[in-house]
Amino acid sequence: MAKADQKKIRNFCIVAHIDHGKSTLADRIIEKTGLLTSREMQSQVLDNMDLERERGITIKAQAVRTVYKAKDGEEYIFNLIDTPGHVDFNYEVSRSLAACDGAILVVDAAQGIEAQTLANVYLALDNDLDVMPVINKIDLPSADPERVIDEIEDVIGIEAQDAPLISAKTGQNVDEVLEQIVKKIPAPSGDPDAPLQALIFDSVYDSYKGVIIFCRIKEGTVKKGTQIRMMATKAEAEVVEIGYFGAGQFIPCEELSAGMVGYITGSIKNVKDTRVGDTVTDCLNPCKEPLPGYKKVQSMVYCGLYPADGAKYPDLRDALEKLQLNDAALQFEPETSVALGFGFRCGFLGLLHLEIIQERLEREYNLDLVTTAPGVIYRVHKTNGDMIELTNPSNLPDPSEIEYMEEPMVSAEIMVTSEFIGSIMDLCQERRGVYLGMEYMEESRALLKYDLPLNEIIYDFFDALKSRSRGYASFDYEFKGYVQSELAKLDILINKEEVDALSFIVHKASAYDRGRKMCEKLKDEIPRHLFEIPIQAAVGGKIIARETVKAMRKDVLAKCYGGDITRKRKLLEKQKEGKKRMRQVGNVEIPQKAFMSVLKLDDK
Amino acid sequence: MRTEKQTLELYIHIPFCVRKCAYCDFLSAPASRKTQEAYVECLLKEIRRSAELSGTYEVSTVFFGGGTPSILPEKQIGRILEQLRAQFSFRESAEITLEANPGTVDKDKLRAYRDAGVNRLSFGLQSAEDAELRLLSRIHTWRQFLVSYTLAREAGFHNINIDLMSALPGQTEESYQKTLERVLHLEPEHISAYSLIIEEGTPFYERYEGHPELLPSEEEERRMYVLTKEILESGGYRRYEISNYAKKDRECRHNLGYWERTDYKGYGLGAASLLHNIRFTNQTDLSEYLHGNFAGSEEKLTDQAVREEYFFLGLRKTEGIDPGIYREYYRELLKKLKIQKLLDEKDGKIYLTEKGIDLSNYVLAQFLD
Numbered sequence: 014m015a016k017a018d019q020k021k022i023r024n025f026c027i028v029a030h031i032d033h034g035k036s037t038l039a040d041r042i043i044e045k046t047g048l049l050t051s052r053e054m055q056s057q058v059l060d061n062m063d064l065e066r067e068r069g070i071t072i073k074a075q076a077v078r079t080v081y082k083a084k085d086g087e088e089y090i091f092n093l094i095d096t097p098g099h100v101d102f103n104y105e106v107s108r109s110l111a112a113c114d115g116a117i118l119v120v121d122a123a124q125g126i127e128a129q130t131l132a133n134v135y136l137a138l139d140n141d142l143d144v145m146p147v148i149n150k151i152d153l154p155s156a157d158p159e160r161v162i163d164e165i166e167d168v169i170g171i172e173a174q175d176a177p178l179i180s181a182k183t184g185q186n187v188d189e190v191l192e193q194i195v196k197k198i199p200a201p202s203g204d205p206d207a208p209l210q211a212l213i214f215d216s217v218y219d220s221y222k223g224v225i226i227f228c229r230i231k232e233g234t235v236k237k238g239t240q241i242r243m244m245a246t247k248a249e250a251e252v253v254e255i256g257y258f259g260a261g262q263f264i265p266c267e268e269l270s271a272g273m274v275g276y277i278t279g280s281i282k283n284v285k286d287t288r289v290g291d292t293v294t295d296c297l298n299p300c301k302e303p304l305p306g307y308k309k310v311q312s313m314v315y316c317g318l319y320p321a322d323g324a325k326y327p328d329l330r331d332a333l334e335k336l337q338l339n340d341a342a343l344q345f346e347p348e349t350s351v352a353l354g355f356g357f358r359c360g361f362l363g364l365l366h367l368e369i370i371q372e373r374l375e376r377e378y379n380l381d382l383v384t385t386a387p388g389v390i391y392r393v394h395k396t397n398g399d400m401i402e403l404t405n406p407s408n409l410p411d412p413s414e415i416e417y418m419e420e421p422m423v424s425a426e427i428m429v430t431s432e433f434i435g436s437i438m439d440l441c442q443e444r445r446g447v448y449l450g451m452e453y454m455e456e457s458r459a460l461l462k463y464d465l466p467l468n469e470i471i472y473d474f475f476d477a478l479k480s481r482s483r484g485y486a487s488f489d490y491e492f493k494g495y496v497q498s499e500l501a502k503l504d505i506l507i508n509k510e511e512v513d514a515l516s517f518i519v520h521k522a523s524a525y526d527r528g529r530k531m532c533e534k535l536k537d538e539i540p541r542h543l544f545e546i547p548i549q550a551a552v553g554g555k556i557i558a559r560e561t562v563k564a565m566r567k568d569v570l571a572k573c574y575g576g577d578i579t580r581k582r583k584l585l586e587k588q589k590e591g592k593k594r595m596r597q598v599g600n601v602e603i604p605q606k607a608f609m610s611v612l613k614l615d616d617k
Numbered sequence: 618m619r620t621e622k623q624t625l626e627l628y629i630h631i632p633f634c635v636r637k638c639a640y641c642d643f644l645s646a647p648a649s650r651k652t653q654e655a656y657v658e659c660l661l662k663e664i665r666r667s668a669e670l671s672g673t674y675e676v677s678t679v680f681f682g683g684g685t686p687s688i689l690p691e692k693q694i695g696r697i698l699e700q701l702r703a704q705f706s707f708r709e710s711a712e713i714t715l716e717a718n719p720g721t722v723d724k725d726k727l728r729a730y731r732d733a734g735v736n737r738l739s740f741g742l743q744s745a746e747d748a749e750l751r752l753l754s755r756i757h758t759w760r761q762f763l764v765s766y767t768l769a770r771e772a773g774f775h776n777i778n779i780d781l782m783s784a785l786p787g788q789t790e791e792s793y794q795k796t797l798e799r800v801l802h803l804e805p806e807h808i809s810a811y812s813l814i815i816e817e818g819t820p821f822y823e824r825y826e827g828h829p830e831l832l833p834s835e836e837e838e839r840r841m842y843v844l845t846k847e848i849l850e851s852g853g854y855r856r857y858e859i860s861n862y863a864k865k866d867r868e869c870r871h872n873l874g875y876w877e878r879t880d881y882k883g884y885g886l887g888a889a890s891l892l893h894n895i896r897f898t899n900q901t902d903l904s905e906y907l908h909g910n911f912a913g914s915e916e917k918l919t920d921q922a923v924r925e926e927y928f929f930l931g932l933r934k935t936e937g938i939d940p941g942i943y944r945e946y947y948r949e950l951l952k953k954l955k956i957q958k959l960l961d962e963k964d965g966k967i968y969l970t971e972k973g974i975d976l977s978n979y980v981l982a983q984f985l986d
Contacts (some may be wrong), residue, residue, distance in 0.1 A: 020942075195843050264667070367841040375930075473680050543957060543979075565976060566835055566836065566839055566976075566977050567835050567838055567839045567975045567976070568811065568977070570859075570977065571812045571814055571859070572860065573875070573876075573933060574872060574929065575881055575883060575889050575891070576883065576887065576888065576889040578875070578896070578926065578930070579896065579898070580887070581929075582925070582985075584978070585929060585985055586982075586985055587982055588978060588979070589983070589985045592982075
């Protein structure tokens with residue numbers, strides 16, 4: 014391919030609230046620009062992990078290059094960068110956006126602006142992108158494009174009168190989107206002869222090529238043989254291959270110069286060396302400054318992962334190592350639990366990230382897992398002046414050694430229709446939220462702003478939010494910082510024995526309530542045994558709640574004759590099977606799901 | 618010299634009833650006289666098709682179950698038994714049972730059953746309290762039952778079973794005790810006393826699943842079970858299986874066969890058979906059955922399944938079983954269950970203790986691999 018003219022390049026991404034049709038529009042753009050015929054195209058090329066397709070979310074950033082012949086007769090190169098669509102991956106989103114010059118904002122013609130729409134638009138504006146709105150799903154009977162256009166103008170404050178009204182599903186008016194990309198999204202700038210300065214917006218591990226760096230060249234040019242350096246991690250490598258992104262394939266080329274989007278390989282062994290947001294430069298002719306905005310991603314949520322079958326411990330370790338090759342945000346270290354045996358304490362970006370890893374371990378590596386309560390990182394300031402970052406409640410020092418503790422807070426924005434404002438405010442109140450303010454988007458909808466402790470939102474906040482707003486509330490948050498807090502470790506004793514895997518850190522004010530609910534929940538989860546089982550919650554050795562699982566006194570099949578035998582056998586088999594999925598703690602058998610399900614304590 | 622033939626039990630399923638009871642999940646429903654007649658013709662055809670069994674087997678028992686077999690005109694029961702006798706050799710003392718709903722019999726019918734060779738009747742009474750009978754949507758009252766029972770005695774039935782149910786919604790220990798005493802007074806040869814099981818797909822399931830507060834508590838249920846044993850034993854009955862009581866030598870031989878894994882052949886809709894460790898289940902779709910498609914599924918039991926059945930069926934009998942060749946296999950389990958006082962052993966036979974009976978599912982499940 015001839016050296017591309019910068020003016021003929023458009024680098025853009027699509028931002029949207031979940032389910033507003035981002036991936037479908039991406040598919041249409043790829044299809045319409047002729048990269049793939051619709052027959053060749055598997056639905057939603059850009060979401061290429063099975064899990065992504067099933068959940069309808071994007072986990073890893075993806076990019077694709079297509080060529081569009083515009084009405085002015087010129088051919089334009091489109092680099093479409095698909096960004097992850099979830100708050101857990103906010104940082105990755107912001108780096109993907111930084112690799113673009115403009116963003117298409119997709120808004121559902123029926124639902125209008127949601128919390129993630131706002132969060133993503135602000136991220137795009139923060140990165141100086143030109144935002145081009147598109148109204149999608151106009152084929153829906155409930156579509157109300159005029160209202161949504163007004164909402165975009167009023168709430169976000171961007172021009173939306175000429176926003177294309179499209180149906181990405183049917184392809185209606187998608188051509189207009191393509192034309193507007195040419196007209197409204199600015200061409201990139203940058204000097205191809207300047208020192209190399211390229212932004213890493215993702216990297217993946219490939220067993221043949223090593224790490225493949227996805228990058229946007231801001232300044233300069235990179236070629237095969239260039240000795241490159243990652244400015245933050247200081248890793249160096251010689252470029253083996255460069256190229257751009259076909260649909261689901263890598264297409265090598267001679268060089269990438271300022272304004273272009275593509276990939277670089279260079280026998281790099283680990284994605285830890287090529288962190289998202291880092292700047293790639295030329296060792297021999299380095300740029301003066303790295304690109305702004307880099308930060309090392311931190312795990313926000315921790316939990317213990319244990320193999321259901323203790324013998325699978327080495328398999329779990331291998332699987333985690335393999336996943337980590339491709340996921341610099343995943344952290345793990347070995348730990349041991351009295352109740353669960355050998356396992357790992359793992360760190361994640363958020364609960365979705367946790368769930369994804371858990372699901373991939375189970376599906377792709379065929380592991381049966383037991384997961385303990387997810388928790389956040391607490392800062393424990395000891396009387397001797399030391400500070401420890403606590404990721405496992407079992408490691409909490411003796412209360413006498415603790416000066417004070419801190420917990421992480423987030424700033425949250427919740428979009429809700431006015432009828433549910435009351436119940437959502439109640440929810441935030443219960444979760445120790447600090448009310449910051451409320452803005453009306455329009456008469457019927459408001460944006461609530463709260464500071465919330467992260468540990469109050471990681472398990473079931475989203476579910477609670479949805480159930481208390483009949484699905485209408487949407488939610489977004491970002492990490493704010495640490496604040497001092499009155500925290501305590503809540504221990505659970507089953508048949509008088511402390512079960513380490515059930516301990517968690519809780520705010521003192523909610524310890525009693527959580528302890529009580531926890532005991533109630535466990536009472537339902539633990540099957541009856543031949544003896545009575547006390548379930549107790551304790552803080553600092555003091556029992557604050559108790560329930561009892563009564564002894565099993567009667568469990569009989571009244572009838573069993575000739576025609577019943579097959580059915581009765583199944584019943585007994587089920588009973589027997591149930592026992593296999595239990596963990597033995599002392600004399601008591603605890604179902605594995607009890608370790609996780611006790612976290613869903615919101616009973617409204 | 619003639620070689621000894623193997624014992625075979627016969628089960629005849631009559632899937633018809635006057636009205637479906639609210640707790641019943643058996644394969645049974647009301648049907649027109651015409652359907653019933655067509656069904657009997659199919660039954661006879663199915664019996665004829667199994668002629669080869671008579672070469673190796675000799676019949677020890679016949680059991681007409683349902684549904685409500687007594688819904689059929691007496692003539693039809695006679696025709697079925699005639700066909701069976703024409704085809705099989707019967708043991709001299711063969712036990713021939715017919716289940717009867719107290720609301721469906723009269724003097725002539727009972728007489729005719731007796732003449733056809735039926736020598737044991739099983740009455741589904743369930744309760745002696747009319748309020749409880751209504752709740753179960755039974756079609757008869759206590760009084761109607763008394764009439765039927767007396768007629769059966771007069772017709773010459775000397776071996777009668779009465780089915781009872783405990784743990785019914787609204788039932789108290791007092792009302793249950795009254796039922797037991799009333800029944801005891803009649804001196805039937807055999808009493809089956811079952812705890813109500815709420816089965817999926819029944820109106821009771823809709824009404825009571827998830828509402829344990831509407832049913833007697835587990836503790837009350839247990840006390841009713843203990844009460845049954847105390848009252849019936851004091852009346853001269855012996856509990857020989859978890860829910861079955863009999864006067865001396867009046868155990869139901871047919872049912873004992875199921876727990877001892879005697880071979881059996883079932884005829885009719887959905888009927889099960891066990892022949893040389895293959896379990897057959899007939900067609901369960903009535904219209905298919907009426908088109909002559911009798912066969913359903915079959916399963917060859919593995920050695921493991923045979924071993925497991927030997928225990929989970931055999932241990933239902935109060936006298937227990939000889940673990941025989943499996944003793945070594947279950948050594949650890951037997952030891953554990955004895956320590957837990959769920960199982961005991963006497964004269965080489967292992968049997969469930971009272972506690973073991975109460976928790977029999979828990980115990981029996983452990984004999985499965």
